[in-house]
Amino acid sequence: MSKTILVYAETRDGKLRQVALETLGAARLIAGDGDSIRILVAGSNITEAVSALKPYGGEIIYTVEHDDLEHYNPDAYMAAIEAVLGVAKPDAVLFGHTAIGRDLAPLVAASMDAGQISDVTAIENNSGEAVFTRPLYAGKAFEKRVFVNGPWVVTVRPNNIPAAEAVEGVDTSIEDVAFPAPSLRSVIKDVVRKTTGKIDLSEAKIVVSGGRGVKSAEGFKPLEELAELLGGAVGASRGACDAGYCDYALQIGQTGKVVTPEIYIACGISGAIQHLAGMSQSRVIIAINKDPEAPIFKVADYGIVGDLFDIVPLLTQEFRKVLVS
Amino acid sequence: MKIVVLLKQTFDTEEKIEIENGSIAEDGVKFVINPYDEYAVEEAVKLRDEHGGSVTLLSVGPDRTSEALRTALAMGADDAVLISDERIPDDEYAVSKVLHAYLAKETPDLILGGNFSVDRGSGQVAIRLAGLLGIAHAGSITKLTISGNKAEVHRDAEGDLEVLEVQLPAIFTAQQGLNEPRYPSLPGIMKAKKKPFQTLSLDDLGLSEDDIRPATKQSDLSLPPERSAGRILKGEPAEVAHELVTLLRTESKVI
Numbered sequence: 172m173s174k175t176i177l178v179y180a181e182t183r184d185g186k187l188r189q190v191a192l193e194t195l196g197a198a199r200l201i202a203g204d205g206d207s208i209r210i211l212v213a214g215s216n217i218t219e220a221v222s223a224l225k226p227y228g229g230e231i232i233y234t235v236e237h238d239d240l241e242h243y244n245p246d247a248y249m250a251a252i253e254a255v256l257g258v259a260k261p262d263a264v265l266f267g268h269t270a271i272g273r274d275l276a277p278l279v280a281a282s283m284d285a286g287q288i289s290d291v292t293a294i295e296n297n298s299g300e301a302v303f304t305r306p307l308y309a310g311k312a313f314e315k316r317v318f319v320n321g322p323w324v325v326t327v328r329p330n331n332i333p334a335a336e337a338v339e340g341v342d343t344s345i346e347d348v349a350f351p352a353p354s355l356r357s358v359i360k361d362v363v364r365k366t367t368g369k370i371d372l373s374e375a376k377i378v379v380s381g382g383r384g385v386k387s388a389e390g391f392k393p394l395e396e397l398a399e400l401l402g403g404a405v406g407a408s409r410g411a412c413d414a415g416y417c418d419y420a421l422q423i424g425q426t427g428k429v430v431t432p433e434i435y436i437a438c439g440i441s442g443a444i445q446h447l448a449g450m451s452q453s454r455v456i457i458a459i460n461k462d463p464e465a466p467i468f469k470v471a472d473y474g475i476v477g478d479l480f481d482i483v484p485l486l487t488q489e490f491r492k493v494l495v496s
Numbered sequence: 497m498k499i500v501v502l503l504k505q506t507f508d509t510e511e512k513i514e515i516e517n518g519s520i521a522e523d524g525v526k527f528v529i530n531p532y533d534e535y536a537v538e539e540a541v542k543l544r545d546e547h548g549g550s551v552t553l554l555s556v557g558p559d560r561t562s563e564a565l566r567t568a569l570a571m572g573a574d575d576a577v578l579i580s581d582e583r584i585p586d587d588e589y590a591v592s593k594v595l596h597a598y599l600a601k602e603t604p605d606l607i608l609g610g611n612f613s614v615d616r617g618s619g620q621v622a623i624r625l626a627g628l629l630g631i632a633h634a635g636s637i638t639k640l641t642i643s644g645n646k647a648e649v650h651r652d653a654e655g656d657l658e659v660l661e662v663q664l665p666a667i668f669t670a671q672q673g674l675n676e677p678r679y680p681s682l683p684g685i686m687k688a689k690k691k692p693f694q695t696l697s698l699d700d701l702g703l704s705e706d707d708i709r710p711a712t713k714q715s716d717l718s719l720p721p722e723r724s725a726g727r728i729l730k731g732e733p734a735e736v737a738h739e740l741v742t743l744l745r746t747e748s749k750v751i
Binding site: 242243245246269270271273274276277278280281282285286287288289290302305306307308309310311312313314315316317318319320356357358359360361362363364365369371372373412418419420421422424425426427433434444445448451452454455456457463468469470471472473474475476477478481482485486488489490492493494 | 507509510512513515520531532587588589592614615616617618619620621623624625626627628631632633634635636638648652653654655656657658659660661662663666671672673709710711712713714715716717718719720723725726727728729730733734736737738740741743744745748750751
């Protein structure tokens with residue numbers, strides 16, 4: 172029986188997020204012949220995101236546009252999604268495992284009486300059966316999971332599933348779905364943007380991370396400069412967060428975020444087991460630490476024993492030379 | 497104010513994971529309150545002290561979960577309910593149905609839980625419950641103030657801070673930074689031994705195995721490939737910086 176797969180294409184400030192294309196990529200991995208992939212875009216200003224999506228195909232793009240969708244609000248976004256569920260009647264709904272996806276997917280699963288597999292890092296298609304790989308204990312172990320009953324809800328971790336590629340000669344129709352304007356049980360009073368213009372940690376291809384060795388909030392400066400040059404994000408160990416050098420939002424580890432960038436640069440981080448769980452799936456790990464015995468060196472592809480305050484600015488210089496030429 | 501805290505017992509985050517006969521070995525493992533749930537317990541106790549009412553701990557898990565519940569009682573919660581039944585499958589769909597069966601009769605004003613559990617890490621159960629109970633929720637909160645039938649919360653949204661006003665009853669999940677959980681005091685530990693502790697089975701909740709059939713199941717379990725130590729670059733700082741960037745281009749080909 173053919174399935175309908177609905178992809179929630181996440182936007183941020185009216186722009187399509189990279190994770191949206193990865194979620195669409197996940198749908199293509201799941202879909203068999205005759206299955207229909209459809210896309211949902213919701214927001215207050217989505218014209219740009221919808222045109223950005225069009226070359227990637229999908230049978231129908233459902234759009235829900237309304238001022239109430241300017242900021243994320245679970246009641247408003249659930250109402251938008253339920254309106255689309257009503258017309259699309261999907262067998263599976265896919266989200267990115269982002270702040271919004273993590274919040275919406277379980278609500279959608281409860282509403283559809285569906286199972287959910289969260290934070291998926293890989294998908295195999297075993298002769299028609301979709302098998303989902305996901306981390307346990309933040310990546311100290313991995314499980315494969317399958318659905319035994321439909322419908323399905325899935326969230327995919329950013330940076331892990333190959334993004335969908337554009338399809339030539341696609342004929343995607345766009346259907347506007349009316350927003351039912353529900354009464355809202357929560358109201359946004361204020362949004363303090365701390366990350367404007369910055370790349371989200373979980374989506375960053377390069378992460379420059381600081382630990383206790385950074386010594387102060389000020390000590391993060393050279394790390395920020397390196398991250399900015401590389402188009403990456405700054406992270407931290409629990410030690411640095413507990414010491415008050417940075418916000419907990421930056422914490423990487425078993426508590427905190429799990430990241431899987433192309434390059435992870437650990438500066439002044441000793442490498443406690445909880446931290447290693449959160450970053451050891453990165454492609455290339457670089458460790459800079461004064462202590463040659465620090466456990467972080469056991470997982471690092473390249474280690475430099477030395478003072479991060481000497482090394483990091485020099486690294487920034489070297490990268491700058493390479494990136495300019 | 498009637499407060500329920502959803503609590504899960506998890507491995508201490510210091511623990512290494514080993515697999516034996518296709519499942520994760522628990523021998524000699526130290527168990528703790530899921531770190532995020534610990535923030536929820538602390539917040540609940542503080543709110544009860546400020547506004548009056550009661551804090552009930554609610555958990556689904558094996559018998560060993562009672563240790564975590566006793567610890568949370570020693571932190572100041574009033575009573576504990578452990579739903580323990582081997583027929584409950586390891587699937588968030590089923591677990592949230594079990595919790596819903598209990599909570600639907602209790603009508604708490606406030607339900608607090610952790611942002612996610614550090615073992616399965618799926619972050620589903622609390623938010624599923626908001627959907628099943630038909631009440632408001634906010635996930636990943638770092639501040640909570642109650643006045644009347646409204647809560648003001650600060651929510652961490654990928655590093656940005658959202659300030660929300662939410663109608664009660666509601667479910668909130670705790671993020672790091674919400675508070676600093678207290679250690680149980682000795683008198684607290686003594687008192688905890690005498691606090692009401694209820695253990696329930698599926699039958700007590702009027703549920704059958706059919707009501708909570710899992711929607712997903714595990715088909716494989718493995719450890720990640722171990723990373724081996726690479727090489728230590730030696731020399732003057734300027735030399736090693738140059739060498740590293742060269743290696744990233746020529747050897748790892750990541751830039």
